[in-house]
Amino acid sequence: MCMTITEKILAAHAGVEKVSPGELINARVDIALGNDITAPIAIEEFEKSGVEDVFDRDRIILVPDHFTPNKDIKSAQQSIKLRKFARRYNITHYFEVGRMGIEHVLLPEKGLVLPGDVIIGADSHTCTYGALGAFSTGVGSTDLCATMITGEAWFKVPESIKFIFHGKLQKWVTGKDLILYTIGKIGVDGALYKAMEFTGEVVDNLSIDARFTMANMAVEAGAKNGIFIPDETTLKYIEGKKKRRDYKLYNSDKNAIYCDIYEFDCNNIEPQIAFPHLPANTRPISEVGEIPIDQVVIGSCTNGRFSDLEEAASVLKGKKINKNVRLIIIPGTQKIYNDAMKAGVLEIFLEAEACISTPTCGPCLGGHMGILGEGERAVSTTNRNFVGRMGHPKSEVYLTNPAVAAASAIKGRIANPEEIIR
Numbered sequence: 001m002c003m004t005i006t007e008k009i010l011a012a013h014a015g016v017e018k019v020s021p022g023e024l025i026n027a028r029v030d031i032a033l034g035n036d037i038t039a040p041i042a043i044e045e046f047e048k049s050g051v052e053d054v055f056d057r058d059r060i061i062l063v064p065d066h067f068t069p070n071k072d073i074k075s076a077q078q079s080i081k082l083r084k085f086a087r088r089y090n091i092t093h094y095f096e097v098g099r100m101g102i103e104h105v106l107l108p109e110k111g112l113v114l115p116g117d118v119i120i121g122a123d124s125h126t127c128t129y130g131a132l133g134a135f136s137t138g139v140g141s142t143d144l145c146a147t148m149i150t151g152e153a154w155f156k157v158p159e160s161i162k163f164i165f166h167g168k169l170q171k172w173v174t175g176k177d178l179i180l181y182t183i184g185k186i187g188v189d190g191a192l193y194k195a196m197e198f199t200g201e202v203v204d205n206l207s208i209d210a211r212f213t214m215a216n217m218a219v220e221a222g223a224k225n226g227i228f229i230p231d232e233t234t235l236k237y238i239e240g241k242k243k244r245r246d247y248k249l250y251n252s253d254k255n256a257i258y259c260d261i262y263e264f265d266c267n268n269i270e271p272q273i274a275f276p277h278l279p280a281n282t283r284p285i286s287e288v289g290e291i292p293i294d295q296v297v298i299g300s301c302t303n304g305r306f307s308d309l310e311e312a313a314s315v316l317k318g319k320k321i322n323k324n325v326r327l328i329i330i331p332g333t334q335k336i337y338n339d340a341m342k343a344g345v346l347e348i349f350l351e352a353e354a355c356i357s358t359p360t361c362g363p364c365l366g367g368h369m370g371i372l373g374e375g376e377r378a379v380s381t382t383n384r385n386f387v388g389r390m391g392h393p394k395s396e397v398y399l400t401n402p403a404v405a406a407a408s409a410i411k412g413r414i415a416n417p418e419e420i421i422r
Helices: 005-014 039-049 073-088 103-109 124-132 141-150 175-186 208-221 232-239 306-316 334-342 345-351 402-411
Strands: 024-028 031-035 060-063 118-121 135-138 152-156 159-166 194-199 225-228 260-265 272-274 282-284 295-298 326-329 377-380 396-399
Touching (some): 005 024, 005 118, 005 135, 005 194, 031 039, 031 103, 031 141, 039 073, 039 141, 060 073, 060 103, 103 124, 103 334, 118 124, 124 135, 124 225, 124 232, 135 225, 141 152, 175 260, 175 282, 194 208, 208 225, 208 232, 208 306, 295 402, 306 334, 306 402, 377 402
Parallel strands (some): 031 060, 031 118, 118 135, 159 194, 194 225, 295 326
Antiparallel strands (some): 024 152, 272 282, 272 396
């Protein structure tokens, strides 16, 4: 009865002793999440169903973060639907502008997602919470609606792939580089409907923020979920949170079956750049060449945490950005914004002549706060660089870690932080 951590969590929530890859199950859901793009559709279907109440007002979370603060009339109407629904059904965890954040940064910060949970969200990057040892995955809006009614969701149990990271990280190499390197090796469909399980001594020494970044981008390899075995780093992170529920730590059995195992030597991995127009189109920083840029974005559910801002600030301190570059900083939550202000990080950004935004997904999905025009190039700490992702279909997005993004803003081209700090 050996199982992986993903299989154990799903079995427990399905009320059975064992599940196997490919099996269809119905599982109890701990958290159901929606945002201002996806939840309105779920709400419309909910209202058509004729049910009188949600399954649990404490387990539904609504976060207007994609087009907020509202950029136009249509986005305002979307947010009104969330607001009215939250009031009508007395939803405990509805986060209005001024109290909200980018959803996948906000929920862990608030202690709303815990190890061993099953979490669904009508957003593909819901897989972020696998950093805490939870099974979390994105679903469609109608699936969200069904869960808001029943408290359950159906899944096909995914096969698991184990990724083992050996060695030691070089300076300026982060969780963002590890996941970009991995996607570069296996491709954007290399883990299609699989669970990506991250292990090894390098992973053991990663910060929780680095783990969030890696789990966040599992979907960029086509994965159903990304997951880490919870450890002391996990427990230390959730220790200071207000835990509203009991939780359970799961591990993979020694003889668990994996459909594939990848082992990577991290000693020689450099900072990675994902070239247009796929996250898998990666190159080490030493092979980038001279690529001038117009804009840099540091933020998003991938790299909008305080440690990400600190990393960027360490490169930008005492410097000015290139006169031809726009630098946009987007803290992931109000708390991160406040912490960065108190720590002097925002002052560093302002003195470097950066623009600082309120928390929002904004330019990541071509929403607002930094849309690219025809022919423009951006370096971004976001998670996708598809055609037209950040604006005009003839614009280009290069994905990097925060330190590389900061160095690039200074140089006016994609640059290694070593060029700035020697």
